[in-house]
Amino acid sequence: MHRAFLEILRLWDKLKEESEDLQQEVWAIVRRTVISEHLLSLRKQMAALDSGTGLYAALGALPAKQFDVVVLRYIGHYDTRRISWYLGITTRTVDYHLRKARERLSPVYRRILKGEDTV
Numbered sequence: 207m208h209r210a211f212l213e214i215l216r217l218w219d220k221l222k223e224e225s226e227d228l229q230q231e232v233w234a235i236v237r238r239t240v241i242s243e244h245l246l247s248l249r250k251q252m253a254a255l256d257s258g259t260g261l262y263a264a265l266g267a268l269p270a271k272q273f274d275v276v277v278l279r280y281i282g283h284y285d286t287r288r289i290s291w292y293l294g295i296t297t298r299t300v301d302y303h304l305r306k307a308r309e310r311l312s313p314v315y316r317r318i319l320k321g322e323d324t325v
Contacts, residue, residue, distance in 0.1 A: 278292065
């Protein structure tokens with residue numbers, strides 16, 4: 207929360223001048239900051255796990271937004287609209303990040319389905 211308040215303080219003058227809905231903008235900053243911090247911690251934990259298939263390492267290696275979207279969709283079971291709201295991005299951007307993450311993870315999926323060991 208401290209990071210969120212520092213971000214709001216840093217942007218306060220700009221937010222007051224340019225925001226049509228100041229409360230919504232401030233809440234978006236809080237959501238993004240708090241959720242991003244939690245997801246960053248989860249990302250580090252997953253990257254350190256050994257699934258024996260390389261899946262956790264592959265998840266941990268995803269770019270931040272792709273990781274966030276995958277975790278919220280498949281672990282949190284959130285729909286696209288809810289992910290969009292949490293991350294402060296459009297639903298189309300959520301779909302884009304999910305599609306790109308699937309592309310990056312597909313070699314790992316294929317190895318798992320074939321029953322091959324990771325290298």
